[in-house]
Amino acid sequence: MTGKAILAIDEGTTNSKAVLVSHAGDIIASASAPVPISHPKSGWVEQDAEAIWQATATAIAECLKKAPETEIVALGISNQRESILIWDRNTGRPLGPVISWQCRRTADACRALREAGHEADVIARTGLPLDPMFSATKVAWLLDNHGRAARDICIGTVDSWLIWKLSGGSVHATDRANAARTQLFNLAEGCWDDDLCRLFGVDPEMLPSVFDSAHIFAATKDAGVLPDGLPIASAIGDSHAALFSHAAFATGDGKMTFGTGSSVMTTLADYIVPPDGITTTIAWSIAGRPTFAFEGNILVSASIFPWTAELLGLESVEALLVLAETVEDTGGVALVPAHVGLGSPHWDADARGLVCGLSFASRPAHIARAAAESLAFQVRDVYAIMAEAAGHAGRISVDGGPSRNRFLMQLVADYLDRPVTPCRNAEASAIGAAHLAGLAVGFWPDLEALSALARREPEIAPSMPADRRDRSIGEWTKAIARTTFAV
Numbered sequence: 025m026t027g028k029a030i031l032a033i034d035e036g037t038t039n040s041k042a043v044l045v046s047h048a049g050d051i052i053a054s055a056s057a058p059v060p061i062s063h064p065k066s067g068w069v070e071q072d073a074e075a076i077w078q079a080t081a082t083a084i085a086e087c088l089k090k091a092p093e094t095e096i097v098a099l100g101i102s103n104q105r106e107s108i109l110i111w112d113r114n115t116g117r118p119l120g121p122v123i124s125w126q127c128r129r130t131a132d133a134c135r136a137l138r139e140a141g142h143e144a145d146v147i148a149r150t151g152l153p154l155d156p157m158f159s160a161t162k163v164a165w166l167l168d169n170h171g172r173a174a175r176d177i178c179i180g181t182v183d184s185w186l187i188w189k190l191s192g193g194s195v196h197a198t199d200r201a202n203a204a205r206t207q208l209f210n211l212a213e214g215c216w217d218d219d220l221c222r223l224f225g226v227d228p229e230m231l232p233s234v235f236d237s238a239h240i241f242a243a244t245k246d247a248g249v250l251p252d253g254l255p256i257a258s259a260i261g262d263s264h265a266a267l268f269s270h271a272a273f274a275t276g277d278g279k280m281t282f283g284t285g286s287s288v289m290t291t292l293a294d295y296i297v298p299p300d301g302i303t304t305t306i307a308w309s310i311a312g313r314p315t316f317a318f319e320g321n322i323l324v325s326a327s328i329f330p331w332t333a334e335l336l337g338l339e340s341v342e343a344l345l346v347l348a349e350t351v352e353d354t355g356g357v358a359l360v361p362a363h364v365g366l367g368s369p370h371w372d373a374d375a376r377g378l379v380c381g382l383s384f385a386s387r388p389a390h391i392a393r394a395a396a397e398s399l400a401f402q403v404r405d406v407y408a409i410m411a412e413a414a415g416h417a418g419r420i421s422v423d424g425g426p427s428r429n430r431f432l433m434q435l436v437a438d439y440l441d442r443p444v445t446p447c448r449n450a451e452a453s454a455i456g457a458a459h460l461a462g463l464a465v466g467f468w469p470d471l472e473a474l475s476a477l478a479r480r481e482p483e484i485a486p487s488m489p490a491d492r493r494d495r496s497i498g499e500w501t502k503a504i505a506r507t508t509f510a511v
């Protein structure tokens with residue numbers, strides 16, 4: 025199969041990337057182009073739909089230039105989730121901005137719906153709380169401010185927009201994983217929810233058709249940067265795509281991505297209404313069968329390290345982590361990185377960070393270690409709730425920059441009391457989209473073949489004695505409770 029490849033698009037919040045993936049699972053070429061983002065008012069975050077398309081087209085053109093001999097057998101799309109736009113079905117012109125997943129403009133609308141008693145029902149149907157991150161209230165805002173007659177409007181997540189542009193405006197479609205993040209999709213029934221559409225003022229006629237994540241949505245047409253006739257063979261949200269790239273195919277398999285924040289996802293056997301502080305979503309859908317997953321997002325993870333390093337007068341994060349390793353434990357010190365509030369599972373916007381448990385024996389190394397341990401404690405808190413609610417646990421893959429640090433990942437394994445497996449798929453989201461597209465067109469035959477492509481390192485087993493682990497978790501739990509004292 026030399027010379028053949030899948031072209032994966034990974035359209036993220038800040039960049040659009042194009043990646044050519046060979047049959048052996050290697051990246052043949054890649055390119056990226058920045059996507060502008062604007063903040064017209066405090067808490068508002070917008071992007072321009074045409075700029076997203078232009079950045080994607082530029083990334084594709086640059087990528088193909090690097091490997092002109094490659095034969096593209098299919099396209100796959102992974103994308104930033106929840107961000108939403110509407111466009112005119114007749115002209116293809118966007119109506120208003122893309123409202124970003126980060127945008128908080130509908131916070132009041134969410135509060136009003138909560139106060140009117142809708143939240144429990146919305147969570148039961150969609151797995152998602154009433155929060156401005158999700159698309160439904162943003163759609164209502166767009167329709168109020170830029171709406172037209174229902175028959176003239178297409179509503180779409182970013183994958184849907186790219187499928188529209190790549191197919192010359194002939195196909196309005198999305199996959200179940202992206203649909204699951206809109207808060208308009210009934211997870212248990214697997215279709216747009218008429219009652220929720222009514223609640224959010226959406227005519228179902230405006231919504232895209234929903235298919236599997238591995239599915240031939242359309243053939244390319246008049247896309248400019250690509251020849252006509254290439255199958256657009258996957259669409260999936262970026263976190264879900266990364267989980268797929270790790271071959272998390274057994275029930276209970278999950279991933280922890282460490283970066284500015286952390287995200288934890290674990291697959292489920294079936295739809296479960298999420299416990300407090302967690303969401304349920306569709307991870308992907310293949311051959312008509314959705315795989316469900318729990319998800320929890322932590323707001324501040326590795327981004328606490330530069331702050332702590334500066335506080336301690338250290339020159340780098342590396343120096344901080346080296347110092348942290350010089351002590352056996354934190355000496356009772358806990359650091360809770362609630363600097364912008366707490367995310368999953370606590371969701372307390374008013375909480376603030378703290379360092380507590382200080383004594384005259386506390387040294388900078390104890391504070392450094394407390395910062396390092398906070399990364400592990402936070403994912404442990406989310407994972408413990410997920411494992412208990414799901415009743416099963418599987419292999420945990422870890423990715424993102426901090427997953428390369430053995431000391432940090434040993435702490436994660438120790439506090440989870442489970443092994444973790446570092447995964448080294450560069451461009452995990454793009455690879456996941458490529459794998460799904462390859463599955464749809466028979467480039468790879470089955471999940472077993474994809475599993476063989478996952479780049480796993482040897483797992484890291486827990487080694488902390490139980491009494492020590494329990495004591496530290498107890499100190500951390502008390503510290504978390506104290507963060508709300510700051511308000």
Ligand SMILES: O=P(O)(O)OC[C@H](O)CO
Binds near residue numbers: 036037038103261262
């Ligand atoms: O654009 P990214 O990679 O930050 O991903 C955004 C997420 O999909 C939002 O849920």
